[in-house]
Amino acid sequence: MFGKRAGVLLAAALLASVLGACGDDDSGGGGSSGGGGRLVIGFAQVGAESGWRTANTKSIQDSAKAAGVELKFSDAQGKQENQIKAIRSFITQRVDVIAFSPVVESGWDTVLKEAKDAEIPVILTDRAIDSPDDSLYETFIGSDFVLEGQKAGEWLTQEYQGKTDPVNIVELQGTPGAAPANDRKAGFAEVIKKDPKFKVIASQTGQFTRTDGKQVMETFLQSHDDIDVLYAHNDDMGLGAIEAIEAAGKVPGKDIKIITVDAVKDGMTALSEGKINFIVECSPLLGPQLMDLAQKVADGQSVEKRVLTKETTFTPEQAKEVLPERKY
Ligand code: GYE
Numbered sequence: 001m002f003g004k005r006a007g008v009l010l011a012a013a014l015l016a017s018v019l020g021a022c023g024d025d026d027s028g029g030g031g032s033s034g035g036g037g038r039l040v041i042g043f044a045q046v047g048a049e050s051g052w053r054t055a056n057t058k059s060i061q062d063s064a065k066a067a068g069v070e071l072k073f074s075d076a077q078g079k080q081e082n083q084i085k086a087i088r089s090f091i092t093q094r095v096d097v098i099a100f101s102p103v104v105e106s107g108w109d110t111v112l113k114e115a116k117d118a119e120i121p122v123i124l125t126d127r128a129i130d131s132p133d134d135s136l137y138e139t140f141i142g143s144d145f146v147l148e149g150q151k152a153g154e155w156l157t158q159e160y161q162g163k164t165d166p167v168n169i170v171e172l173q174g175t176p177g178a179a180p181a182n183d184r185k186a187g188f189a190e191v192i193k194k195d196p197k198f199k200v201i202a203s204q205t206g207q208f209t210r211t212d213g214k215q216v217m218e219t220f221l222q223s224h225d226d227i228d229v230l231y232a233h234n235d236d237m238g239l240g241a242i243e244a245i246e247a248a249g250k251v252p253g254k255d256i257k258i259i260t261v262d263a264v265k266d267g268m269t270a271l272s273e274g275k276i277n278f279i280v281e282c283s284p285l286l287g288p289q290l291m292d293l294a295q296k297v298a299d300g301q302s303v304e305k306r307v308l309t310k311e312t313t314f315t316p317e318q319a320k321e322v323l324p325e326r327k328y
Contacts, residue, residue, distance in 0.1 A: 040070045041294050042090030044100035046127075047078040049175075049208045050236040051264035055328035056101075056126065056284035063287030069294070078175070078207075080104055084111045091118045097294040101126040104177035112136035121297040125286050127179040134305065138297045141289055141307040145180045148280045149187020151313050152231055152259045155278045156192060159257070164197060167228050170220045171203035172213050172241060174233040180282075181205070184233045184261060201227070206237040213237030217244035232260045235267025235279065242275050253277055263314055265326050271319040279319070281311040284328060 041064065045057055057073075064071035072095060074086035080103050090098045091114055098120055102108060108129045115122050116136060124140040160167055169192070174181030185203070192198040202220050206213040213236060220227065221244060230245075232238035238260035242252045252258055252275040260267055263281040270276045289307060296303050314322070 038068060038070050039097070039295055039298055040072065040095045041291075042072045042074070042086070042093065042095040042098045043125075044074050044076060044083045044086040044090070044098070046083075046101050046103045047076055049078060050210075050234055050262070051266055051328070052234060052236075052262045052282065052284045055264060056286060058328070059285045059287035060125075060290060061287070063291045066288075067291040067295070069291055076103060078103060080107060087111050087115065091115055091120060094118070095120065096298045097121050097123060099123040099125050099290060099294060102129050102179070103127075103175065105130040105179050105182065106177065109133065109136065123290065123293055123297065125290055126284075129179075139293055139303045139305055139307060141286055141293060141309070143180075143282045143309045143311060145183030145282075146187040146190075148180075148261050148282060148311075149184040149189075150191050151187075151280045152184070152261065152278070153188045153191025155259060155280075155313070156198065156229065156231075157195065159277075160197070167198050168201045168224065168226050169198060169229045169231055170217075170224070170227050171200055172206035172216060172230065172232040172237040173203060174205065174208045174237075176205050178208075180261075181208075181233055188231060206232065206240065208234050208236060210236045210240035213240030214244045215240075217241035218247075221245070221248045221250075227256050229257045229259070232258065235260045235262040235264050235270075235276075238276055239266055239270060242270060264328055265323075268314065268319045268323050268326055271314060271316050272323055274316050277316070279314045281313060283309045283311055 043060060046053060048054055076082035076086060083100060083103055087098055098115055105128060109131050112122055122137040124137050126142040128140055173185055201224055204216050206216045213232060230241055232241060238258055245252045245256055250256060258276045259278045260276055261280045261282055263279045267276060267279055271279050293303055
């Protein structure tokens with residue numbers, strides 16, 4: 001059965017796989033790593049909007065280097081259209097694995113279908129998409145943003161336990177349509193709605209940036225003189241808001257209590273100084289796990305559809321303790 005023709009075909013296949021392993025032209029559909037070549041990952045990053053994002057980019061770049069992975073990195077500058085372009089270019093270049101952190105949740109089906117048709121596996125990192133078709137990606141690694149919002153709400157419930165006066169809350173939301181903005185809002189709302197004394201009197205996007213956080217907090221302060229609490233979806237917006245609060249002659253952390261999410265170094269410093277009262281941690285250090293997952297999917301191994309990041313929360317005392325060793 002195993003005739004001359006089959007023998008020739010086998011030899012040709014072997015030769016092709018050896019050549020494939022040496023060159024960077026991976027025409028085999030995401031399989032060069034399987035042949036022993038260097039794994040090529042195309043990564044489409046959101047941008048550089050926050051301290052979290054900068055730490056996340058560094059983690060991915062450093063761990064790619066450490067794992068001997070060739071990383072094609074693209075910065076979308078906060079625009080979905082740029083991320084879609086980058087993904088299309090990764091498909092054309094026939095990278096082994098595409099990874100990206102979707103700037104918003106919706107609108108990915110078409111481009112991800114193109115990746116699927118090209119047989120290039122996709123990994124979602126950090127943020128989810130809202131497509132019902134979960135065959136469009138292999139796995140999603142990142143935090144549980146709803147849980148983060150709930151943790152913020154639970155701290156507030158504890159803080160005002162036994163009190164009956166109304167508590168006026170202003171909220172700085174992340175980028176509109178982004179998973180962490182939607183989910184942090186929802187998780188927080190779900191917990192505080194159990195007690196009618198908590199009222200969100202204003203809620204607006206601060207785009208996850210310090211500049212917008214400051215500007216929007218200024219407008220909140222102009223239209224409300226009775227703000228008790230600020231809930232910011234990330235440290236950077238909280239830090240911007242602190243500047244606005246101080247400029248308005250109020251004391252952040254005392255006159256207005258502040259809760260943020262991320263726990264990057266600048267946020268943790270403000271927490272240790274009592275300017276922020278509570279931070280829910282969201283780890284940006286996804287690089288090592290991403291490299292591991294990318295290698296596995298490129299090798300055709302099965303991986304968990306959802307990989308959760310381990311996280312905690314911090315009070316000012318805890319921030320003081322961990323700050324000296326904080327890497328980001
Ligand atoms: O919290 C924020 C960043 O997607 C978890 O994006 C990330 C969020 C992070 O800009 O600071």
